[in-house]
Amino acid sequence: MPTVYVTRKVRFNAAHRLHNPARSDAWNRETFGKCNNPNWHGHNYTLEVTVAGEPDPETGYVIDLGVLKRILEEKVVAKCDHANLNLDVDFMQGVLPSTENFAVAIWHQLVDALPSGRLVSVRLYETEHNMAEYRGE
Incomplete structure (x- = not known):
């Protein structure tokens, strides 16, 4: 089977x-x-999360994108939206909240939460011109 991202x-x-x-x-x-x-x-962040795997023969999905949407909402958006990263976000406590460190922290929130596929990358845009990408390395 092919790997799809x-x-x-x-x-x-x-x-x-x-x-x-x-x-x-x-x-x-x-x-x-x-x-x-x-x-x-503050920043208007854009987060792109990529998951890879073989499409399920019954559904054609690597991961159900509705499920991925719920995971991102629960693990990242609900905790970070309109919050202070330094003060309010549990997984950022004690972490200097650069875009690079924030991307790594988001990875750790997601890597074990996926029901299928494997987490490939977290791309976090701080502005339309500045972004950090983490691939679990």
């Missing part, structure tokens, strides 16, 4: 602050610029 896209809004408490305020301002604003800043 299916992708689901979701959107959510969240605030965060890039700040490394192990470094000085001056270092944080210089390193993170506007992203170090002590009053936070």
Whole structure:
């Protein structure tokens, strides 16, 4: 059977602050610029999750996209939408919420939650120009 890749896209809004408490305020301002604003800043995130596998002979699905939609809603969107990543999101506690780290954290939320297929990639767009992709490596 062929391997097929299916992708689901979701959107959510969240605030965060890039700040490394192990470094000085001056270092944080210089390193993170506007992203170090002590009053936070927000993004309109777009998340693309790709799952691969052989289509089921009875359904033709690698994964039922309705099921994947529910998993993304439960594991990511419900926790992150209109939330502060630094303060409100359980799986981001103690993690510097860069797009790179956020993508890895989302992967860990999803990797064991899929009923079929295998998680191939998490692509997280912070803006239309900036994104991070994690493939479980």
